[in-house]
Amino acid sequence: MSEILSLAAANLLSPMILSFVLGLAAALARSDLTVPEAVAKGMSLYLLFAIGFKGGAAVAAHGVDGRLIAALLAGVVLSAALPLVAYALIRAITRLGPTDAAAVAAHYGSISIVTFVTASSVLQAQGIAAEGYMVAVAAAMEAPAILTALWLANRAGAERDNDPDLWREIAFNGSIVLLVGSFLIGLATGETGLAKIDAFIVAPFQGVLCLFLLDMGLVAGRGLKGARGVLGGGTLAFGLLMPLIGAGFGLATALLLGLSPGGVALLMVLCASASYIAVPAAMRVALPAANPALSLTLALGITFPFNLTLGIPLYIALAQTLTGA
């Protein structure tokens, strides 16, 4: 326990987390500090490209693990199943109607790639290895949750648009395509490819992540300020409970799969985190009656900071203890 706390403290004192805190504080103090939209988007492209490429190169270096397919399948199942848990929980402890509950559930079944990137960074700093293909698992977990959530909303009779383009849009969502594409490029070019571009995607990675988390803090803080009244006690509790429940499912699955300690921690992070990029846009199209501020504030204002500060060190500590590492 004290070990977890000291890990958490070390995590909190990293430039990355403090940059996030700075952004949060600046937003709450109503500072006009902003990262231009184009720059934030550019940094997220950089992070996706780098993490995908490095994952692919790692798989190329260590050979394809027999568990890759199993892990991918497990990711798809988790992403599709967690919205059911989330939906039941949110209906039980809040007064949200079925449409809003389904939209929130979609966010929590899907994943937050920045949380994943931050966790990978922390693992690397602590010298804990993880399976390179976990980025492919992350990509596989983006979309299935949306299907389950729409099914839930439909079942509850929610008005929803039937839109043939939506499925293509979800499957070829920019972040999925870039993550999978750069993973494949890393896999194809391996160590040789990595050597050519590591001064770009390895060395400055953590620094870019700092500036990106600064922006995430600003956005999360502004979202929280704008959402006074949107969040009640029940929804707040959901935003803190659901990541722990998700992490539990991730932990059990990862142990079953026999992943390495780092891999276990990353699957926990994926299950614990909630989407705030791909899913919100899909919900606007498919469930226009759902309140977008609600899901976004929960995912970005409550769950993301929780995972970033306390969640990640907790999941890593548990993963290490339970794999006996």
Add this chain to the structure above:
Amino acid sequence: MSEILSLAAANLLSPMILSFVLGLAAALARSDLTVPEAVAKGMSLYLLFAIGFKGGAAVAAHGVDGRLIAALLAGVVLSAALPLVAYALIRAITRLGPTDAAAVAAHYGSISIVTFVTASSVLQAQGIAAEGYMVAVAAAMEAPAILTALWLANRAGAERDNDPDLWREIAFNGSIVLLVGSFLIGLATGETGLAKIDAFIVAPFQGVLCLFLLDMGLVAGRGLKGARGVLGGGTLAFGLLMPLIGAGFGLATALLLGLSPGGVALLMVLCASASYIAVPAAMRVALPAANPALSLTLALGITFPFNLTLGIPLYIALAQTLTGA
């Protein structure tokens, strides 16, 4: 021959080319992946600044080669003469009218700086030296083609605006100014200057180029999708033949000038490539009746990918064989 093929294969398996392919594939699959305009512009400023500066610093280090002036003049002549060849070819094998043919010819006389940058990178990776002043030659080749093309259009009686500002705009086009300016800065500050900023302009260069080529793939792919019907068989053949013809002229000139193997390859690349930045804007002003989609699709959708994937390794192999290196 088999050597060329294996070179081409190695080239195709580099992170840079694969990033371009990823962008192309994402666009064709109608993914919403996009690089923000400001970020793409920022990366192109970076690439121009870095390539110009390194060229200048190389000239400062190795001394001004007596062939510099001759190479510059040859570049101007090639840029002014190639539109005549392109015009004749396009009129012969397509049904385009004189205005459209002249506009296309302007694009092919001018150059694509990204193709040049990629070729420089490939040469460097293979340890083949090239004259540092080739970037100055690239800058010199941007504009003359426009003059020839306007003369051709005029002769054919095309309606065109006589615009006194146009010439200043072409001569002080942003990419020419930045390329020449950073070349001069590199020349003035030499190795000392380079040492100060090489962690910025040398180490991450290839990585930035990957992300930039990803965007080029997206743009080229979207252009191709939007241009169904614009390109017939004749124009398509032109887009593949013209780079080879241009490269032939470049090869002959470079051998006459006695350039190094790397320099020969780069002059071939300049002659083989077609502009899609400076020339399109100039054509909109001077030849408003020309269809902009046509030139852009040819230059960016056909010739650029051809040069990037097959052209560059082919030109390098020929340059090495014929200079006996």
Add this chain to the structure above:
Amino acid sequence: MSEILSLAAANLLSPMILSFVLGLAAALARSDLTVPEAVAKGMSLYLLFAIGFKGGAAVAAHGVDGRLIAALLAGVVLSAALPLVAYALIRAITRLGPTDAAAVAAHYGSISIVTFVTASSVLQAQGIAAEGYMVAVAAAMEAPAILTALWLANRAGAERDNDPDLWREIAFNGSIVLLVGSFLIGLATGETGLAKIDAFIVAPFQGVLCLFLLDMGLVAGRGLKGARGVLGGGTLAFGLLMPLIGAGFGLATALLLGLSPGGVALLMVLCASASYIAVPAAMRVALPAANPALSLTLALGITFPFNLTLGIPLYIALAQTLTGA
């Protein structure tokens, strides 16, 4: 003297200053070269973050100097007092009315962070150490000048809006928050934190500064071109005299405080430089009748280039001579 000149010459021949000159020349030649607004903003965020963090990490490494509080207080007093000098001078040698004079005075009491960043870079290149907390002094000097200037305008009966939000906006201005915040992060995480991100904030720093100064040159050049007629001989003289006067006050104060040679030079630079980010926006809100083009052209078109080219080497040479280093 000849030493100052050779220092100035060496300074002028650095890639950074030449990039600024390139931007200036391109703007005056009416080139369409531009750095997208978002990219320029992104680079300025990077520079603020990097300089703040490094300052904080330096303080963490060398221990908090007893002079930190004294230096901060001195900065606040200088920023509040210099507008009085500037106001008197501008009223004496130009025909500007009290409102315009007060607005100009606010700019000169406040500071230009890019001038500070460039001076820090020059010092580092010459191996001259400076107190890490000078970035905190820079942050402290941003705002007080605005108060004095508004008091001056009020006293002269200028029409001005009384706006309760203005003070919060000034105090939590984005650049102040980022500078102070990253300073604190650097202080908290120290050398360990710096080691994690130095490949991002240290190695490429000077290169990014080059591109940023290129943009500053473009903006300054365009401002100068647009402001023909705005600047008379008197205002021009003010733009060249005031930095020297400010530097004098900075010098005297720094010697009193007993700062290191680098610290003396930096305080001179802060006093000599004029704001063109935080103050202009505040003036638009509080003194809408003041002509914004006037202050901006003076600060950015006259004083900034003067400091960048001649001022910085002069201040460094004086600081070294007078501290006996």
Add this chain to the structure above:
Amino acid sequence: MQTHAAKRVEIIIEAPMESRLTAALEKAGVTGFTVLPVLGGSGRSGRWTREGQVGRSGMVAVICLIRPDRLDTLLDAAFAVVERHIGVVSITEAQVLRAERF
């Protein structure tokens, strides 16, 4: 100078719906429109700015100039898309040059 009566329709709509709206317009034979970026706004669903979002898709403004007799076709097509979504539609009287273009 010779001008011709037209309608100027301005549709402010969520960015993820843009491609659906323009597809519907094209299907209805409306092939002329211009898309402008939007920085922020306020309405029944509250205040938003681009800064408060990550994906930051936000909203866009679509402007159509159209012959008066084609207005209803356009409004029907547009309304089918925006109906259940947030956003506003406004119409003003306008004059255009070069009527043959519309």
Add this chain to the structure above:
Amino acid sequence: MQTHAAKRVEIIIEAPMESRLTAALEKAGVTGFTVLPVLGGSGRSGRWTREGQVGRSGMVAVICLIRPDRLDTLLDAAFAVVERHIGVVSITEAQVLRAERF
């Protein structure tokens, strides 16, 4: 399709004044508006473009669709803010769909 008379007010104002304008509008009960970015312009205080500034705050355009009877309230609120500042205010007649939203 059923439309309703409305006024379209367009206010072009310095960016540092944007939050003050929207606060004044909200205080006056105007809760619907859209903010568009501006690249440059020209007026009595001369020509400017985003490229000529560093902070580059520039200007923004605020568009309000409003019921005709609420126009004066809006103009009074807006005028109090823009009065001493550079910028322009224009009003056009418009029709809107879904009047219940305004």
Add this chain to the structure above:
Amino acid sequence: MQTHAAKRVEIIIEAPMESRLTAALEKAGVTGFTVLPVLGGSGRSGRWTREGQVGRSGMVAVICLIRPDRLDTLLDAAFAVVERHIGVVSITEAQVLRAERF
């Protein structure tokens, strides 16, 4: 509040022509205008978006508020520039505050 009749002219034009248009306007004595960015559009020359271009110059929208009696001067000046280029010009009736500014 006192308002004055004016015309609102909106010109959507290719970005490389922007400086030519504003120069022509200024030459014709029109010194007030605002330039807005454009994300994409569709017209007789097909569909385009900023994403489909490299130089990505695209188009811009220029808005002029002008006294009714000066409209023809403006349209003549604008038309001379846009004549052979793609783009559209529309005019709406407007009211402005602070007429002395126009």
